[in-house]
Amino acid sequence: MSVLEVDRLTVSLPMVGGAARAVRGISFRLERGESLGIVGESGCGKSMTALALMGLLPDGGTLDGSIALNGRNLRTLDEAAMCHVRGNAIAMVFQEPMTSLNPVHTIGKQLVEPLMLHLGLDRDEAKVEAFSLLERVGLVDPQRYYSAFPHQLSGGQRQRAMIAMALSCHPEVLIADEPTTALDVTVQGQILDLIYDVVSERQMSLIMISHDLGVIAQTVDRVAVMYGGSIVEQGPTAEVFAQLAHPYTQGLFAAVPQVGDGRRRLRTIPGTVPELADLPQGCTFAGRCSLSRESCHHQVPDMRSVGPNHMAACLRLDAAMATSTFGLRR
Amino acid sequence: MTSRTPSDLFLLALRHRNLLLGGALSTLIILLAVISLLWTPHSAYELDVANKLKPPSSTHWLGTDHFGRDVASLIMVGAQNSLVVGFVAVGIGMAAGVLLGLWASAQRGWIEELIMRLSDFTFAFPAILSAIMITAILGPGAVNSILAIGIFNIPVFARVTRGSANAIWAREFVLAARAAGKGRIRITFEHVLPNILSVIIVQATIFFAIAILAEAALSYLGLGTQPPQPSWGRMLNEAQTFLYLSPHLALFPGLVIVVSVLGFNMLGDGLRDWLDPRLSRARLSGYAQ
Numbered sequence: 181m182s183v184l185e186v187d188r189l190t191v192s193l194p195m196v197g198g199a200a201r202a203v204r205g206i207s208f209r210l211e212r213g214e215s216l217g218i219v220g221e222s223g224c225g226k227s228m229t230a231l232a233l234m235g236l237l238p239d240g241g242t243l244d245g246s247i248a249l250n251g252r253n254l255r256t257l258d259e260a261a262m263c264h265v266r267g268n269a270i271a272m273v274f275q276e277p278m279t280s281l282n283p284v285h286t287i288g289k290q291l292v293e294p295l296m297l298h299l300g301l302d303r304d305e306a307k308v309e310a311f312s313l314l315e316r317v318g319l320v321d322p323q324r325y326y327s328a329f330p331h332q333l334s335g336g337q338r339q340r341a342m343i344a345m346a347l348s349c350h351p352e353v354l355i356a357d358e359p360t361t362a363l364d365v366t367v368q369g370q371i372l373d374l375i376y377d378v379v380s381e382r383q384m385s386l387i388m389i390s391h392d393l394g395v396i397a398q399t400v401d402r403v404a405v406m407y408g409g410s411i412v413e414q415g416p417t418a419e420v421f422a423q424l425a426h427p428y429t430q431g432l433f434a435a436v437p438q439v440g441d442g443r444r445r446l447r448t449i450p451g452t453v454p455e456l457a458d459l460p461q462g463c464t465f466a467g468r469c470s471l472s473r474e475s476c477h478h479q480v481p482d483m484r485s486v487g488p489n490h491m492a493a494c495l496r497l498d499a500a501m502a503t504s505t506f507g508l509r510r
Numbered sequence: 511m512t513s514r515t516p517s518d519l520f521l522l523a524l525r526h527r528n529l530l531l532g533g534a535l536s537t538l539i540i541l542l543a544v545i546s547l548l549w550t551p552h553s554a555y556e557l558d559v560a561n562k563l564k565p566p567s568s569t570h571w572l573g574t575d576h577f578g579r580d581v582a583s584l585i586m587v588g589a590q591n592s593l594v595v596g597f598v599a600v601g602i603g604m605a606a607g608v609l610l611g612l613w614a615s616a617q618r619g620w621i622e623e624l625i626m627r628l629s630d631f632t633f634a635f636p637a638i639l640s641a642i643m644i645t646a647i648l649g650p651g652a653v654n655s656i657l658a659i660g661i662f663n664i665p666v667f668a669r670v671t672r673g674s675a676n677a678i679w680a681r682e683f684v685l686a687a688r689a690a691g692k693g694r695i696r697i698t699f700e701h702v703l704p705n706i707l708s709v710i711i712v713q714a715t716i717f718f719a720i721a722i723l724a725e726a727a728l729s730y731l732g733l734g735t736q737p738p739q740p741s742w743g744r745m746l747n748e749a750q751t752f753l754y755l756s757p758h759l760a761l762f763p764g765l766v767i768v769v770s771v772l773g774f775n776m777l778g779d780g781l782r783d784w785l786d787p788r789l790s791r792a793r794l795s796g797y798a799q
């Protein structure tokens with residue numbers, strides 16, 4: 181049985197121009213010990229997917245479809261039961277380590293609280309556990325970090341502390357929402373390695389959300405590309421990176437600057453991400469796609485198989501794959 | 511800590527002059543009240559009609575009133591009264607208002623609307639008018655005037671708390687706390703309240719001054735503290751009749767009201783500057799008031 185099974189998940193948010201469907205019927209499974217990467221531009225619904233999995237939608241947001249954790253539908257749980265799932269079964273690491281720690285409490289206090297809340301440890305046991313967690317995430321000299329306030333730590337140290345907090349109650353699923361975006365490039369690699377190590381060491385499942393293809397390529401087994409609230413391509417990382425099927429994925433790859441490209445203009449995908457409140461009827465990418473035909477604007481494409489476990493949602497898949505000039509081996 | 515030279519200390523004091531001066535004046539009033547519990551120059555309740563309406567002298571430092579009571583002693587004992595009113599009224603307003611504000615902020619939706627519209631409703635009446643109204647219904651007296659002032663403080667604290675709490679609820683660390691499985695009540699007391707405490711403390715100090723002033727006004731109107739318990743407001747009222755004959759009777763209680771209100775106000779301003787340095791810098795450059 182999959183640890184996490186998401187079926188036709190849809191999220192609607194109230195907006196000035198009417199309800200915006202931030203996530204439009206996405207489905208995926210996550211096995212024990214497996215890692216899934218979700219890539220996409222800002223506003224494609226990837227963070228909203230993460231919040232929906234945690235049951236933490238913004239006020240007025242509504243959910244449709246099902247989210248099953250070990251076969252149990254999370255949508256039927258009440259708030260108290262959901263509080264037990266959060267932190268305990270699914271934990272999350274956020275994008276901004278600068279703002280996701282409470283500035284008025286020490287790292288130790290914030291680390292000990294969930295241990296006492298979820299695992300029922302007393303204060304001394306929790307402190308011992310907190311020390312070993314701090315050491316595990318690479319904050320050696322735990323005594324110092326235990327009594328430090330967030331503003332006394334660097335960005336990388338804070339993100340390490342956040343990871344320690346997320347790990348504290350042995351969750352089965354870790355959701356990392358752009359965990360390295362706010363960090364220095366030199367620190368990014370260390371944090372990714374840390375996440376990768378702790379996840380594989382504890383046999384946890386990982387959902388890594390990022391807009392950075394490099395981050396995804398390094399850390400995950402399987403990748404899902406999101407655009408306009410839908411998953412447009414999904415498959416094993418090596419498979420997807422070897423054979424980019426969807427025109428959007430191809431464009432995304434082409435836009436990655438390469439060292440040694442010289443002083444060329446950076447490649448971009450023409451146009452902008454469509455407004456979520458006003459998404460086109462057919463394929464959401466049709467307006468920006470060079471291969472789009474009349475039918476693309478009316479018909480929503482279904483997921484089609486393009487390789488072993490590799491699927492893409494495009495009406496012009498054959499044309500797209502024929503013209504595919506991008507990829508890691510270009 | 512690095513050691514500071516005297517000139518550094520002077521600069522530091524200059525920067526926090528509101529805090530220091532306000533703190534000193536407030537401490538002075540509190541000292542008056544505390545000393546009066548143990549010792550007053552004369553009894554504040556003993557009448558000595560033979561020595562009535564005497565100007566300040568070495569035996570009666572601030573003179574005597576129309577019953578021959580020692581004005582200095584009356585002011586000292588009156589300070590107790592003002593401080594008790596301030597503490598209890600602000601305490602009532604703060605306890606109820608902060609809880610309501612936190613509740614509104616944690617629940618959102620119709621509960622928040624209801625609490626805030628009720629606050630607006632209470633706010634629509636001038637504070638002193640509603641206090642007069644409440645004492646008119648409940649009857650005059652120290653306890654009722656404290657209640658009245660306390661009740662009109664509730665919406666003030668509810669609004670400030672709800673506004674600052676809403677800002678904290680939108681912060682990412684609250685989302686992170688929710689993601690760690692904490693419920694709304696835990697988050698309210700572990701994450702929201704500690705982060706807005708400074709705002710509440712500043713508000714409490716400023717409304718302490720306003721409460722003292724309101725009590726003086728109510729007592730002046732005869733709705734507050736009743737005789738023989740000395741009160742600054744009633745001293746002003748009684749002095750009115752002898753304003754030409756013995757102006758010192760109005761001067762000293764008036765002065766001590768001014769000093770205490772000024773002191774607590776400056777203390778509040780100073781605390782705000784100290785606890786929220788960004789705001790004071792913005793004020794200096796004229797962006798906010």
